[in-house]
Amino acid sequence: MTALSRYQRLECPGLWREAPGAQRRDVIVSFGDASLVISDHNDAALAHWSLAAVERCNPGSLPARLVPGPESGEELEIEDETMIAAIGTVIAAIERARPRPGRLRQIVLGSALALVIGLLVFWMPGALRRHTAEVVPPTVRDEIGRQLLARIGRIAGPPCHNSAGDRALARMGAWLLPADVPPPVVLPGGAVMATHLPGGTVLLNRSVIEDHQDIAVTAGFILAERARAELNDPLLQMLRATGPIATFRLLTTGMMSDKTLDDYARTILTQRPAPVPQKALLDHFAAAGVPTAPYARALDPSGETRSGLIVADPLGDGDVSPGLSDADWVRLQGICGG
Numbered sequence: 001m002t003a004l005s006r007y008q009r010l011e012c013p014g015l016w017r018e019a020p021g022a023q024r025r026d027v028i029v030s031f032g033d034a035s036l037v038i039s040d041h042n043d044a045a046l047a048h049w050s051l052a053a054v055e056r057c058n059p060g061s062l063p064a065r066l067v068p069g070p071e072s073g074e075e076l077e078i079e080d081e082t083m084i085a086a087i088g089t090v091i092a093a094i095e096r097a098r099p100r101p102g103r104l105r106q107i108v109l110g111s112a113l114a115l116v117i118g119l120l121v122f123w124m125p126g127a128l129r130r131h132t133a134e135v136v137p138p139t140v141r142d143e144i145g146r147q148l149l150a151r152i153g154r155i156a157g158p159p160c161h162n163s164a165g166d167r168a169l170a171r172m173g174a175w176l177l178p179a180d181v182p183p184p185v186v187l188p189g190g191a192v193m194a195t196h197l198p199g200g201t202v203l204l205n206r207s208v209i210e211d212h213q214d215i216a217v218t219a220g221f222i223l224a225e226r227a228r229a230e231l232n233d234p235l236l237q238m239l240r241a242t243g244p245i246a247t248f249r250l251l252t253t254g255m256m257s258d259k260t261l262d263d264y265a266r267t268i269l270t271q272r273p274a275p276v277p278q279k280a281l282l283d284h285f286a287a288a289g290v291p292t293a294p295y296a297r298a299l300d301p302s303g304e305t306r307s308g309l310i311v312a313d314p315l316g317d318g319d320v321s322p323g324l325s326d327a328d329w330v331r332l333q334g335i336c337g338g
Contacts, residue, residue: 012080014038015063016046019073029078034094036066036087038076047074052094054087125244132251133236138180138199140254141235145199147256149185151265152203156190160206165335168328175323176222176288177202184222186335190269194221196228197268198235206336212298215329220295223284227276237274238264278308286314289323 011030016038017023027046028039036049049068057065063079066087078084153159165186173183181200188206196202202225209218239247246260285292293313296306303310324332 010083010086012078012083014080015077017075018047024077027076029076029083031086031090036076049074049076051087051090054091056088125247128244128251129236129239129247132239132247133233136235136250136254140250142182142199144235144238144256144261145182145197145201147261148197148265148268149201149203151262152187152190152269155265156269157188160186160188160336162335164331168324168332169335171328172219172222172324172332173202176219176290177226181226188336192269192271192273194225195268195271195273196225196234198238200229200234202226203268209333209335212294214294215324216291216294217298218332219288219290219323220285220292220298223288223290224276224281224295225273227280227284228274231276231280232274241267278312281309282312282314289315291315 009031011028014027014029015024016027017025025046026041028041028043030037030039032048034051036051036054037045038047038049039045047068049066053069055067055070057067057075062081062084063077064084064087066076066078068074078087149159166183169186170183173181177184177200181202184202184204186204186206186209190203190205192203193205193208194203202222204218204221208221212218239250242256242260242264246256249260250256282292285295291313292309292315296309297303300306
């Protein structure tokens, strides 16, 4: 030990008592091999104290009173300040080198705590969202969709309705959407061309119907939203946007707060739609008998960014299958016009 080697030639006088009540003796105190050597004046060793066990009974006072351990009856008094400082230095060095099981325990506990915090921060919110989306029943999803639609109507205007247009819209929904999904809803305003709600309702901006003479364009927007909803659960998207508190509330009460619904209604009308892989779009369009080229050109008249949908059109840019009559299409185009 470096600290011990510095003091191996250091010695000083002291008073040593072998046992409680015994007469104190004048001794010579020196450093040995990791020990204090207590000798008489004839160099005969009287005791060896392990430096690792030495304790000082009166810190800061002189003479320093030292014992070789808490259970020992021996005691040594030293007045030499150099020796006292040397003993303190060596004892401190030994203490620093001593293994500390408690430190390992603290490291293990700290690592475990960091892991738990990491799970809570990074993994738990996502797991909570996924679990909530899995256990929420369809009726609750439908109700959330209706509540959102009511709030969207306050922002973008009430959904367009007339009896003939509603019948045509219902037929279009039956043609393009699963039986358990409500018919599409046409909005008179809003920044997005099309989106969808928890429960499956597809929302269409009136321009999707009124600005295009080809029914395949409107059908394309509906099919694209259906494909998007299958790839990205709309309720899971909502929980991701509204945060863990709203997720926990829905999981425990089956409801969303009014503020959460109001905020997310505004989000729906402004957020950019998530991209849908080309294969998913082609599969949905082919199953419905709708060409992809008209939809692609509606998104990009130049066709440059949607060339894949044009080139791989499952119907070869042909006519849409008779899912809706011409008369119904005309009625649908007038749904927002009274």
